[in-house]
Amino acid sequence: MKHITWIVITFLLLATTGVFAGDTDRLISRANRYFSPLPAAMPGSENDTPERIALGKQLYFEKRLSINDTQSCASCHLLEGGKAGVDNLPTSPGAKGELGTRNSPTVLNAG
Known part of the structure; x- marks a missing residue:
C-alpha cells in the first residue's frame, strides 16, 4: 500500500509540473502587466491645478x-x-490608538 501511495504522489507531482511548464509565456505576460513601470503621469493628473493640489495636501494632514x-x-x-507612504508596521494604529486589522498601503502614485 505504501508503495502505491508513493507512486501516486510522484505521478501527481510530475503531472502538475508539466501543466505549469507550458504556461510560461502567459505567466510572464501577466507579470509584466502587474509589475510594469508606472506611467510618467498618472491618468487624470491633467486636471490637477495648484488649488486642488493645495487642498489635497491640506486634507491629507488634517487631523480634524x-x-x-x-x-x-x-x-x-x-x-x-x-x-x-507607509508606516512599515504589520497593522496600523487606528482611532483611539487601537491597532487595526491591516497595514497602511502606499499612497504614492495613488492618483
Whole structure:
C-alpha cells in the first residue's frame, strides 16, 4: 500500500509540473502587466491645478477629519524620511490608538 501511495504522489507531482511548464509565456505576460513601470503621469493628473493640489495636501494632514481629532492620513501613510507612504508596521494604529486589522498601503502614485 505504501508503495502505491508513493507512486501516486510522484505521478501527481510530475503531472502538475508539466501543466505549469507550458504556461510560461502567459505567466510572464501577466507579470509584466502587474509589475510594469508606472506611467510618467498618472491618468487624470491633467486636471490637477495648484488649488486642488493645495487642498489635497491640506486634507491629507488634517487631523480634524478623524473620529477623535488625533489622526490624519499622514499619521499612517508617512511621506517623510523615504517611507514611500507607509508606516512599515504589520497593522496600523487606528482611532483611539487601537491597532487595526491591516497595514497602511502606499499612497504614492495613488492618483
